[in-house]
Amino acid sequence: MKTSEALAEQPGPALQDFNYLNADYGIRSWLFTVDHKRIAILYLVVITMMFAVGGIFATMIRLELLTPKGDLVDADTYNKLFTMHGIVMVFFFLIPSIPATLGNFLIPLMVGARDLAFPRINLLSWYIYMIGALFGVYAIFAGGVDTGWTFYTPYSTSASQTQVIPTVFAAFVVGFSSILTGLNFIVTTHKMRAPGLTWFRLPLFVWAIYATSLIQMLATPVLAITLVLLLLERGLHIGIFDPKLGGDPVLFQHMFWFYSHPAVYIMVLPGMGVISEMVTCFSRNRIFGYKFICFSSLGIAVIGFLVWGHHLFVSGQSVYAGMLFSLLSYLVAIPSAIKVFNWTATLYKGRVSWQTPMLYVLGFIGLFTIGGLTGLFLAAIGLDVHLTDTYFVIAHFHYIMVGGTIMAYLGGLHFWWPKITGRLYPEFWAKIAAVIVFLGFNLTFFPQFLLGYMGMPRRYHEYPPEFQVLNVLSTAGASILAVGYMLPMIYLMWSMRYGPRASANPWNATGLEWQVPSPPPTYNFDEVPVVTEEPYAYDKPERRVA
């Protein structure tokens, strides 16, 4: 750390040759860095590993479901597989995914700052994540956990014989990493903006991350205390949620979903921010309805706090509460639809080009729309009673989480890859991968809508033979999807060494991050930039061409 600071603080012309990647070498220079860009890379590495772990569980689930009989794994093992798939993907991949990698890398650059407000807290949050991840991995190797990722009581506190305590503790710990990241972004957006960078000149990615951070700050502590109470009940056998001891298990569900529904928006809002950046750049067009997109992000964050009860329609919640939660859940569709309409309106009369990030944008818009509209099915109480705990629900949230968030994440990685690494990725392979991901995704999850509608329940390793055709299609799609995820891992790593060098602004894009060299120097800006124009002036003549 000392050496890296000494190097970076040396004044004079030599500084120009240094970027954040070559400013210092060695494992210590990474593990003790406080540079937001290096911390973003640290996150990128570990969440990619966690994505692979979650992917292995998904693979085994799909293989088991290839045949109606439970022939690959037994029921108990299957319970552990879907539980650990959920926990790893939700807590260790999706929640940190875009904020901790692209957000960490881009927020200071986009607001014209040399770093986040609290660089050491940023590093601390990575270490907290790692501690949580170690507990999670320990729990996996110690035999796994079978409660479902929702840890419902009283099964989790008294009946389950699996590694509940280390797993819940892992989720508890990793929550603090999320809280600190959100806090850092909020304070940075308020206090670190460059001169002239008013709130309505901020890139929409910053707005989306800001809204996300609000949720991280306000919802995650509630999950933390809920998990503490769960641990107390399981560890010390004191009654809190267990009905045998007078407790109310539905209270656990309320408290859990008070976090975990807003957490859905922690996962998807950053993706929407990424899409807003890319759709305007590759349409060479001003974003349509900038302020509407700003406020729809905040609107989703606020309404997202008021809809958790739609997870409890069949849990013994009062029917009047259910009606209210149903109505409020419909309201989320309004800001979501505003975004979709604004993105499509941005395409209109734009000069649309078909580079890889744009393919992900178009994929996102289509898949998110399907995921969102099927959400309305589930918000309707009567229909939800039929669809609860079926594959319809699985398909719905995978359209949002995978079709939405991961498409945006991959698109964003491609879009900012030249900035992050200073190298261009191979466009041909990237386009092929984007198409494979889109096709594989739909083949995996569209049949699950049909299965769920026909009544196939989730969380069983066996099913009646009449569901086999659709399950085989789904498993086939999953293998295509796996290829689609492998390809970027290979060619992106290849490009770090062999890709052509990228200029500062290979897309001719607006935004402060494109005005610094690729890769940026350690402190980002030699001089504090002064912002004088709106964020997406793509209608200026010099911006009309890519």
Place this chain on the structure above:
Amino acid sequence: MPDESHAVAPHHAHQFESAEQQLETARLGMWAFLVTEVLFFGGLFTAYTVYRMLYPHAFTEASHHLDYIIGAFNTAVLISSSMTMALAVHAAQIGHRRRIVIFLALTILLGSVFLGVKAYEYHEKFVHHLVPGPNFRFEDPNARGAQLFFSLYFAMTGMHAVHMIIGICMLSTLLVMAARGRFSPQYNTPVELAGLYWHFVDIVWIYLFPLLYLIRGS
């Protein structure tokens, strides 16, 4: 977290433009952190509210097993510690080294008295079989609700005590820094922020005391 590079001079870390921006940023960060703390304790208050509505009689019964005189004494101790904390912050702002040290030491002392009394109370509950779990004894038809009351009592006061312990550790670090003359009218942010945290933890107790000790019917 205090910064090694902050000497007496009002200099600022690399990401800021000025010491003033740094101070404002640190303040906002602390307030934002306290907001997350409100939500954290909010979960406990929610659980308390729900169970109080489910078992109103049991909660009243169980509350009689808490000694409100001890509770009131501890409340007085904690409010006094908030005063000494405020005086420590003031001393830091005018850069009076000796007073910072004295008032921080007093705050730590009062905080420790609070925890000591709390430990005595916990011990009493243990002796009288009022700790939830297999050894819980409560001769009353409302035993189940009373056990929930004590589960929440230990969870809420326990979480509060954990925050007190973290606060005392923080203040002890500041005490050493203050004794070494690290704070001045130009630079005293860590004392100010620790003060905010300390007052927050006090306020939590101001809510816990009536909820657990005082709402007891007759």
